[in-house]
Amino acid sequence: MSTREIRYLQVGTHAVGNRLLDPSQRTVQADPERANALTCGHRACQGCGEALGARYVVDAALRATGGRLVAVNATGCLEVFSTPYPESSWQLPWLHSLFGNAPAVATGVAAALRARGLDDVRVLAQGGDGGTVDIGFGCLSGMFERNDDVLYVCYDNQGYMNTGVQRSGATPPAARTATTEAVGPHPGNPFGQGKDVPRIAMAHGIPYVATATVADLRDLEAKVERAMAIRGARYLHVLVPCPLGWGTPSNLTIRIARMATQSGLFPVFEARDGEVTGVTPIRQRVPVEDYLRPQRRFAHLFSHPSGAEALDRIRASAEANIRRYGLLDEEDRP
């Protein structure tokens, strides 16, 4: 997509209204002809970041492929809330197999389409962070290293929300989950654990890796569009707040996601062939406390004696992200 400068910001959201753009540059969701691939009637919670993210991702991928798309889904919230038998919210061919094998199933779909001469049909695989960074990680890495023609999208809500909010390898330090309770001398998830799968994906040298959030849905759509223009293994890691698991009001999903980026805790970037090629700079930096305080999973940081030290470590990790990805101009640095 081409870009042009528009000197207008909506108050608060920093988003540009569609009406200021050429029709060709407007969002997929603004198009009355959009696929609406994850249609109404599903059982997602109010304010679910994953449902929002998935609808934008799949619709954008459908537009990019002219509707020639097959989706493979890992077990998890997205699968459960979208397909309560005998109903399905999916308006595209959709396959769910297991929790830990979505990338491999997608490889199989892509192989079958190639063998059948259906090269125009593309494959999207999707799962939550548990299905991606933990139980499906072996299959994900295999799909990456073979450079199979699959776009894999991880909707990261930082825990096993479908099973009742347990810790995953994507749960941030200090977060309370049902298996990292806010008790004892060091409440919440331990520091020094977890994995950064976007960087691991880059280490495979695959053609496209990007992160995004539901706070910037146009960016999310654009990344899906760019990913679908490329053949080979591609990875998109989308931060999707979970009101249930994070303990946030359902009307704050977008704002929380934005503060994750504006605090430096969730860097938004794009990488080609293992090299970072673009970052979304922080526009209005917020202290990490502003991001953490509205979330009940971090409440102990503001009441427990260990909270101050934990906050220092979280601030340091935001600083490290800002340095690594260059998220701030020098003059904006504190």
Add this chain to the structure above:
Amino acid sequence: MSVRQMEGARAVAETVAACRPQVVCAYPITPQTHIVEGLGALVKTGTLAPCEFVNVESEFAAMSVAIGASAAGARAYTATASQGLLFMTEALYNASGMGLPIVMTVANRAIGAPINIWNDHSDAMSQRDSGWIQLYAETNQEAMDLHPQAFRLAEELSVPVMVCMDGFVLTHAFEALEVPDQAAVDAFLPPFEPRQVLDPDAPLTIGAMVGPEAFTEVRYLAFHRQREALTRIPEIAGEFRAAFGRDSGGLLHTYRCEDATTVVLAMGSVLGTLKDAVDGLRDDGERIGVVGLTSFRPFPMDAVREALGAAERVIVLERAFSVGVGGIVSANVHMALAGLDQRYHTVIAGLGGRAITGRSLRAMLLDAIGGRLDPLVFLDLDRGLVDRELERVRGHRRSGPAAENILRDLGIVAGGPHR
């Protein structure tokens, strides 16, 4: 068609290639590996085309790739053994639960611990309830011939099929084999026409969640399809015989069972040695016969009852067992023979590649005929070795790992017995 001197695994690879699989996923595990190596070469040279050969990172991925490929309308194939079969267990149930007609060769091998690469049936037996049809080959020629039949059966019924062949004994044996002719296979096996397929022009949701309101019915349908297979397996074997002139497959084979008062049932390559032993006993005037079971899942209750019902004594010889119970095949045979007045023996033999010799079989069968055979027997068990280890266990709390102790007793591990 021509007869060539070739390795069993290579012959299976060429036969599978003649079935025109469109996606083959490969992960190495002994003793299966030569099969996927053979297929990989056939794809790379273009002999097998169009076909995507995918080198996956695990057996779990192999079955998962096959699931995706089958759901996207491709004929999908893989092969595995032993630990590999266990590693793909979750996906095996998923493939059968969704009714995806994948065909897989299992080169039967023991399961560890202790790790052991040699032949027995514990791997496939562990998956007897996975919803896959399981066909056991007696010979390499039958292992080959079962593959076109397996694809026919799988695709007609939408049920995945395992072709089980004994590791090493068959896979690595070189003998004169006849690879089915491509044109004949094409005539026997029509192109895959999926019952369900991921198609952008007709979007389907496959793999939805099903609750108590319909789960029983979905599972019953799987049961029903395997019952249908009981009819189709012999019919397809008949069509194969008509097309290829060979008697391969079917539910079971009988050998010298006419007027037999003692009948031995077994599966796989041991049937050859068993038939030799039975020939010897027949020469001595004993009324003894053999039933070779090809279809273990579905289990042919009626055919087994018909084949064994007239015998006074039934011996089930099996290369696996259920720890804490005993025979696995036997338990199924007993169900088939319920209510009959017969003597039953379960003989566990050939575990982890131990040779089942004609001499041991003959002695065991004579014991059975003479009324001296126990109901449950571990053939050629070295009781002395077992007793020495049991003694160690009684003597010391920290007696150490049993497997290593026994290897020391045998002198295979240097250093003498532990303590």
